Amino acid sequence: MNLLEQIFGPGSLDLLLTMALMLLKIVVVIGALMLHVTYATYFERKTIGHMQVTMGPMTTGWHGLLQPIADFIKLFFKEDIIPAEADKPVFFVAPIIAVFAAMASIAVIPFFDGFVIANINIGLLFILAMSSLGSYGVIMGGWAANSKYSFLGGLRSSAQVVSYEISMGLSLVGIMMLSGSLNVTEIVKAQEPYPFHMFLFSFPNFPQVIAFFVFIVSAFAETNRTPFDLPEAESELVAGYFTEYSGMRFGLFFVAEYIGMIIMACIATTCFLGGWSAPIPIPFVPPLFWFIIKVYFIIFLYYWIRATVPRYRYDHLMSLGWKVLIPLALANIIITGIVKVIL
Amino acid sequence: MTVKKLVKTIFMTEILKGMALTLKMMFTHAVTRQYPKEKHPAMPGFRGLHALTRNAETGEARCVGCGLCAAVCPSQCIKIYTADSPDHKKIVERYEIEVLRCVYCGFCVEACPYAAVALTEHYEYSDYTREAFYMTKDKLLSNYDKYMGREKDQEYFARFWHPTSDDYRTPEDQPVFRGRNPQ
Numbered sequence: 001m002n003l004l005e006q007i008f009g010p011g012s013l014d015l016l017l018t019m020a021l022m023l024l025k026i027v028v029v030i031g032a033l034m035l036h037v038t039y040a041t042y043f044e045r046k047t048i049g050h051m052q053v054t055m056g057p058m059t060t061g062w063h064g065l066l067q068p069i070a071d072f073i074k075l076f077f078k079e080d081i082i083p084a085e086a087d088k089p090v091f092f093v094a095p096i097i098a099v100f101a102a103m104a105s106i107a108v109i110p111f112f113d114g115f116v117i118a119n120i121n122i123g124l125l126f127i128l129a130m131s132s133l134g135s136y137g138v139i140m141g142g143w144a145a146n147s148k149y150s151f152l153g154g155l156r157s158s159a160q161v162v163s164y165e166i167s168m169g170l171s172l173v174g175i176m177m178l179s180g181s182l183n184v185t186e187i188v189k190a191q192e193p194y195p196f197h198m199f200l201f202s203f204p205n206f207p208q209v210i211a212f213f214v215f216i217v218s219a220f221a222e223t224n225r226t227p228f229d230l231p232e233a234e235s236e237l238v239a240g241y242f243t244e245y246s247g248m249r250f251g252l253f254f255v256a257e258y259i260g261m262i263i264m265a266c267i268a269t270t271c272f273l274g275g276w277s278a279p280i281p282i283p284f285v286p287p288l289f290w291f292i293i294k295v296y297f298i299i300f301l302y303y304w305i306r307a308t309v310p311r312y313r314y315d316h317l318m319s320l321g322w323k324v325l326i327p328l329a330l331a332n333i334i335i336t337g338i339v340k341v342i343l
Numbered sequence: 344m345t346v347k348k349l350v351k352t353i354f355m356t357e358i359l360k361g362m363a364l365t366l367k368m369m370f371t372h373a374v375t376r377q378y379p380k381e382k383h384p385a386m387p388g389f390r391g392l393h394a395l396t397r398n399a400e401t402g403e404a405r406c407v408g409c410g411l412c413a414a415v416c417p418s419q420c421i422k423i424y425t426a427d428s429p430d431h432k433k434i435v436e437r438y439e440i441e442v443l444r445c446v447y448c449g450f451c452v453e454a455c456p457y458a459a460v461a462l463t464e465h466y467e468y469s470d471y472t473r474e475a476f477y478m479t480k481d482k483l484l485s486n487y488d489k490y491m492g493r494e495k496d497q498e499y500f501a502r503f504w505h506p507t508s509d510d511y512r513t514p515e516d517q518p519v520f521r522g523r524n525p526q
Contacts, residue, residue: 051365055375308361 025117033106037258038068044303051307075254078247083145086244090144095245095252098137102259105130109266110185112276112287123184124176127267128169131222134260135161138224138231138241141253145244153240156314157231160221163321164228168218170329171211174336175199175271178208188275197277206339210332212272214325216301219264221321223257225302227309228317265298273298385464388503390447392465393440393478394487396458396496404484405459408435412451412460420444421451438483442468442476449504458506461499463490 005012042057042064049056057064082091108123110116120126135158142154176182178199179190195201199208221228224240232240242253269275273294276287312320344352351357376383385391395404408425424437451460463486470476478486491499500506513519 047369050369050373053368053371053374055373055377058375058377304362304365308365309358 022117025115029106029111029117030103033103033259033262034255036262037255038072040258040262040299041071042068043299044306047300047303048307051304072251075251076248080247080249081244083147083244085146087144087146090140092249094137094141094144095242095249095256096137097140098134098256099252099259101130101134101137102256102263105263106259106266108184109263109270110188110275111291113185115288116185119183119185121181121183124172124182124187124267124271127184127263128165128172131168131260131263132161132165134256137253137256141245142241147244149237149239149243150241153231153237153243156237157224157241160224160228160231160317160321163318164218164221164325167214167321167325167329168222170326170333171214171218172267172271173329173333174206174208174211177333177336177340178202178205184270184275188270188277191274192277196279197274198272198279199274200272204339204343206332206336208272208332208336210328211336212268214329214332215268215272216298217320217325219268220302220305221317223260223264225261226306227312229311230314230317261299261302262295265295265302268298269294385466388499389464389466390449390462392463392468392486392490393442393445393483394461394463394491395438395480395483396461396487396491397484399493404435404438404480405457406435406438406455407457407459408433408438409456411454411456415450415454417448417450418444418446435480438480440478440483442478443473452504454507456506456508458500458504458508461487461491461496461504463487464495465490 045067046056046064057067060066060070082088105127107117108120108126110119138157138161139154142150142152142157145151175187179187181187181190191197191199191202194205195203200212201207220226224231231237232242237243242250245253269291273279274290275294276291278285278287278290395406397403398405406423408423410423410425413419413421413423420441422437422439422441423435425433426436428434447462449462452458452462465486468476487496
């Protein structure tokens with residue numbers, strides 16, 4: 001022990017311990033996240049299947065429980081096809097950017113009090129930045145394949161993400177005003193005084209119901225989920241920006257999409273639904289349980305909407321983003337500000 | 344825009360109604376039939392794999408080689424070769440059906456005056472070679488043994504196909520020449 005301090009100077013032991021702890025946290029979080037991603041696909045297929053009065057996967061394992069693992073193995077060993085005319089460096093780097101950007105956001109999400117990989121003071125801004133960075137992966141993937149379907153998918157995606165990022169950012173401004181912080185842990189703690197410990201019912205301040213609605217709709221558009229899945233509209237664009245991708249590269253885009261979904265559900269949970277705090281006090285229930293239940297609810301909402309609402313037309317999508325959601329978010333900011341000043 | 348319509352638009356009542364429906368459907372029983380595990384029994388009169396029926400007394404094929412089925416067959420997949428036996432009876436040497444060309448119209452069964460050809464209820468007979476679908480007389484007779492059975496055969500013809508020879512049979516009470524040694 002002393003030897004270490006002698007070689008690397010005083011305090012190096014603490015640094016080493018902190019780094020080891022951090023690494024352990026990262027491994028745990030990434031492991032849990034990847035497990036959730038695999039089983040999110042299973043859960044999605046089951047939910048949508050049952051909503052369509054069919055069964056979903058049934059043959060691989062008991063009630064198809066091993067299906068995501070089989071899918072993963074299949075994707076992993078599939079031939080990796082690269083189009084001859086592709087811009088190869090960009091083609092290789094696009095899925096990595098998509099996954100990296102999606103995974104980096106999880107660093108600032110507090111799962112329960114004190115368990116967060118990076119407790120930084122600009123948490124929300126970091127998440128917004130990372131989600132816009134993710135669209136680079138999509139645009140690059142669409143461009144690099146040199147296919148008209150991928151290209152159109154990439155263009156659509158960029159237009160959509162740019163439009164909806166504004167309303168998403170604006171919908172979170174009310175939260176920032178009420179909590180007075182950008183640190184996600186602080187935001188969760190600021191929700192304590194309100195009913196159910198949620199900003200969603202932040203009486204006597206202006207309840208953030210409108211902001212929640214705007215956020216949820218923008219999150220759907222941001223993660224390219226139905227009813228806003230125009231970048232990968234099967235009937236027109238085959239599979240959108242990852243048409244030409246196959247094997248594990250396709251798998252990476254797929255993983256990025258699901259991680260994006262989980263991240264959005266985490267932000268909705270921490271910013272609007274009170275994070276790890278219990279809405280109803282039940283003894284002996286760990287805070288992590290409440291967090292996970294809330295995240296699962298939002299993810300279920302994704303699937304529920306997907307099974308219900310058909311795809312939007314492209315001009316409707318744009319007019320919804322610019323003419324409805326952004327004015328709504330702005331109105332929410334103004335009203336929240338006025339109410340807060342009056343109180 | 345009336346106030347009612349405005350309220351409907353703002354609170355998205357139609358989408359909420361749709362979501363209520365999908366949620367309700369999630370808790371109903373799935374209509375899926377898990378095919379290889381649970382098989383649906385063929386409906387009576389189902390037109391499946393072909394068979395040549397056996398005469399109840401002799402156990403031989405009922406076919407007399409008249410060729411009506413081959414004549415009526417729209418896809419012309421039935422081939423019949425008859426020959427003269429030593430005691431000058433007409434015997435059916437070969438009776439072949441090319442199953443892959445068959446359209447399962449059932450005209451052959453309808454045309455047969457002696458209910459000699461039948462479509463069984465068996466429908467799972469996929470195979471890897473074309474030869475497996477070329478039915479010879481032996482194969483067709485064994486199909487009958489496997490999938491038709493005598494009781495099923497009786498019911499099948501009585502209910503669905505009703506051989507035409509029945510329609511023209513002389514009533515039992517009518518005095519006619521019934522051969523040299525009537526039973």
